[in-house]
Amino acid sequence: MDHMPCARLRLPAPLMWVFGSMIVMTLFIADYRASRHGVIGLSEMWGRDFANIWTGGKLALNGRLDLLYDLDRYRGFEHALYGTVGIHNYSYPPIALFLDMPFALLPYGPALMLWLGGTGLLFALAARPWLTEGCAPWLLLLTPAALMNIWAGHYGFLIGALFLAGWHWLPNRPGWAGVCFGLMALKPHVAVLVPVILLLRGDWRTIAAAALTVGSLVMASVVAFGSDLWAQYLTVTSGVQARMIDPGQEFYGLMATSLASALLRQHIPAAIAYGLQGMAFIGVALGVTSATIRGAPPGALALLAATGTFVLLPYAFNYDLTVVMLAALVVYGRPEASPMEKAIALIAFVTPQWGMMASAIGIPLTPIALISLFGVQWHGLVRPGRGAPAGAGAAR
Template identity: 40%
Template sequence: MRLQQVTERYLWIVGNLLMIGLFAIDISQLHGFRVGDNVMWGRDFLNLWAGGRLAIEGRLDALYDLGRYHDFLQANFGPLALHIYSYPPTSLLLDVPFGALPYALAYALWTIGGAALFFFAARPYMREAGLPAWLALATPAATINLWAGHFGFLMGALWLLAFRDFDVKPKRAGITTALMAVKPHVALLIPLLLLRRMRWTTMLVSGAGVGVIGVASLIAFGPDLWRTYVHTTATLEVSTMGMGGQFFQTMMTSTMVTMRQHALTMPLAGMAQVATAVTAVVLLWRAAKPGVPLASLCFPAATATFLVLPYAFDYDMTVATLGMILTLHRRWDAMTGWERAALGAGFLVPQGCILLAMAGIPLVPGILLVALVVQMRAEGLFSPLPEREGPGVGWPAVGVSVS
């Protein structure tokens, strides 16, 4: 068996060993829909369901109040570990349909529907690389979403669909991008790329869509909820980056959190975060020069996002990890050993970051930064390209044959 096949096979296996273990532990402690004494199966999906249920019951004043929110969850499910609803009010537009359903049914629809949507969005990329489409649901970031019920499948699918459309269907790409307003920070770098390439149609449609979603949330849930979110919850999110000893922090990939976990002061950790973010933005800005189709930036931009965001989690890395393994698979023969190792390490980050944090090894930001450079080199984004628009470098666009 070729070295490439062996390496890729072990990356898929090793990348999911932690989730396999966590699933096994949960199943061994499962009674009803509860795991152990204080966790629900589906874990953080509970927040999405609770947000929708609170909106339906007209009790949104409890959504961003830690004590009252916790009381609401315990009244419905019994003793639970502390949960925090940290999403903006726009997310409630998505939550309400799920909150109207029994929890178990809502969780099943959320997981199956999200996985199906991500499968659909990733299928052209997998087909172009000659890999089975179902493997898109088996990356280390994807299996975290299966375990913990996060937004990674939905946001990843919207990201993939938007980048396939940027060069060929700009209005539809704008609509898709606008839908990411349910969790907007994940799409932070998309406006930068659109501005760099002066894609005014997409920007206009996306901006209008975000405006409609924002106004809809204001009308449906009231301005007070937004004020509470900005003044209370957003501040709480910032404070969590300076905390220590919390398991959820091991799932955070940012430079700031990594440095804080290793005894740096907040100012020094913040400076390290800024340095990492600026480096990633400069690399991406350089790669997005005229003549480079935006479709070719789909995966590098996803990787760069987790170097820029100070508040970022491994379960949102569905596109980033998919890009690592696809670039490794497609460009294997053109890469050196260290470049292959860099992409392999990047692929393992979503679950590896937990183990590295527990071991006190602050490598995640460095791994992602090196992997970003390798991705760009492998796809020719540092080399001069002819002035043209169209399909990405090696990546298909809608309406373009990939057979």
């Protein structure tokens, strides 16, 4: 297996890393100043969305899963746990409870540290095969998106690790690749392009392994927790997530990556916002399909799909852009990249944080940057006379 040359992962100057991380550093400082006994202000815990993982585990261990997808009663249970209500909701499928329960056996603080440290380690290990000696994988834990994931206490490292490991193992260990892709059902929408590419490529063993993994997890969750949870997840929770596409002026809207959310936040009519989101969806679908049919290797398709996923999804957030950071760094390091392509890569690299500031003043920087990065990646794969695509060496 060839690796992507280290030169192709040429890192931006340290100043760019510092600039790209200024927003989350400000958030950490603000949280520290507002925190007392682990509670930030009147409504949040350190680790923020990790509170949902810990609460879900507590509900499962205490036999109170009837509260899991009931917003008011769920927040009441959180209030009893933390002394604060917040605006949390449990948005994950019932299979995530198997992951939640071990963390809920620990006190909140140690559980949060184990979550961030453990998933961060998995992400660094999964990234190693994509790099050569001298390209330290731990640096990928300090990208703007990675730091947002640490601040938010979210799944960005874990889902990113499964994504990278799946594509790395695809050529030589298709069964293990399928298991990794199947485990991404923890956040199924982030894996939306994976089955499309696998079907186009005819990777039937991987598809079968992924389907078996998902099916086994679903059946195990039905046996352990009952089928009613799935009915609630597919109705109540999906409706909550659909409503979150239009964030209004809520803070989480600044973290959204979709074009629809950015436009709706600026009071663009819904028909226009969703129409443009639909065009982005079609563009990504056509781009990924054409690159796959033209024979792009798995490593390049993986990074293309990583970016494309957040262009086509109407519901997604910046803490999940961990693999997109790798894609931006690969584009930036291409020897043949033009100054414009390098500039696009750098903007995409800092947009997980600076896109929030831009959104606050009415500029939809995040979706524009992601669309532009996807276009640069796609052009690098399909342009006439191209050699092996940058980033293709991680999986062939």
